[in-house]
Amino acid sequence: MKVAFIGTGSMGSLLIEAFLRSGALHPHFIYASNRSREKADGLAKRYPGLRAVSSNVEAAAGSQIIFLCVRPLDYPLILAEIADVLDESQIVVSITSPVQIEMLEGRIPCKIAKIIPSITHSALSGASLCIYGQRILPEDRLLLEQLMSSISEPVVIDESETRIASDISSCGPAFIAFILQEWAEAAARHTGLEYHHAIRLGAEMLHGTGKLLTGGGFSPEELQRRVAVPGGVTAEGIAVLRARLQHVFSALIETTHRKFEEDLSKLDQSFTKQAGQV
Numbered sequence: 001m002k003v004a005f006i007g008t009g010s011m012g013s014l015l016i017e018a019f020l021r022s023g024a025l026h027p028h029f030i031y032a033s034n035r036s037r038e039k040a041d042g043l044a045k046r047y048p049g050l051r052a053v054s055s056n057v058e059a060a061a062g063s064q065i066i067f068l069c070v071r072p073l074d075y076p077l078i079l080a081e082i083a084d085v086l087d088e089s090q091i092v093v094s095i096t097s098p099v100q101i102e103m104l105e106g107r108i109p110c111k112i113a114k115i116i117p118s119i120t121h122s123a124l125s126g127a128s129l130c131i132y133g134q135r136i137l138p139e140d141r142l143l144l145e146q147l148m149s150s151i152s153e154p155v156v157i158d159e160s161e162t163r164i165a166s167d168i169s170s171c172g173p174a175f176i177a178f179i180l181q182e183w184a185e186a187a188a189r190h191t192g193l194e195y196h197h198a199i200r201l202g203a204e205m206l207h208g209t210g211k212l213l214t215g216g217g218f219s220p221e222e223l224q225r226r227v228a229v230p231g232g233v234t235a236e237g238i239a240v241l242r243a244r245l246q247h248v249f250s251a252l253i254e255t256t257h258r259k260f261e262e263d264l265s266k267l268d269q270s271f272t273k274q275a276g277q278v
Helices: 012-023 037-046 056-060 071-083 101-105 119-123 138-149 158-169 172-190 195-214 220-229 233-244 248-277
Strands: 003-006 030-033 065-068 090-093 111-116 125-131 153-156
Touching: 003 012, 003 056, 012 030, 012 037, 012 119, 030 037, 030 056, 056 071, 065 138, 071 101, 071 248, 090 101, 090 138, 101 111, 111 138, 111 158, 119 172, 119 195, 125 138, 125 158, 138 153, 158 172, 158 248, 172 195, 195 220
Parallel strands: 003 030, 003 065, 065 090, 090 111, 125 153
Antiparallel strands: 111 125
């Protein structure tokens, strides 16, 4: 099976390395292309057998699965470049949320899926968001979800849910890391606890809490009830969080959705411009 990765930047490289580390893909299966050839060559050196190719066309031609790991505004040019070597038997996977499935289905003959990954896949964990186009068959879904299950927990969603789901699964690690950083810095300022110790404690706490909320049988509400004894320290702390954070997450969602709409508008203009040049 030939699997192509067009774009070997941050997320493209992360996916390749996660698939290889999990054993889901062998280096000989992977063809990688990148605007800066050095990045693809670096992967080929680290993983003998992986093929760094000189063009996106060479990567895409004959591949069963093609992961498009490029910036949204690069899609129109990439699709125009590889369209002639694609056919209806191939699966093209977009990993970026603003690119709509109908945009892809209108320009290339392939089966289309959108899979939104997360940095957590580098630890072979986290959720991957799976959205499927009209041409995807049940066996295609099975193939993709088996592949993604080697590095994540595949979760099938509607395309209309992409932005909010991505806020949690893909942006969430950065949001939570920021909260932990702020908490650790405050702990270091106000107590004798060293910053790096606070980060270690917080990281272990997040790891254990995640286990309780996934395989441990706890809901967020149940977990709070078990820890926050009425009149205790935790209950007092939750009261502070409830008062201070009441509007924070609504503002966060409004901000990410506004940026998403801006990206959609720019992308639509880019696709329209490219179509006019054909």
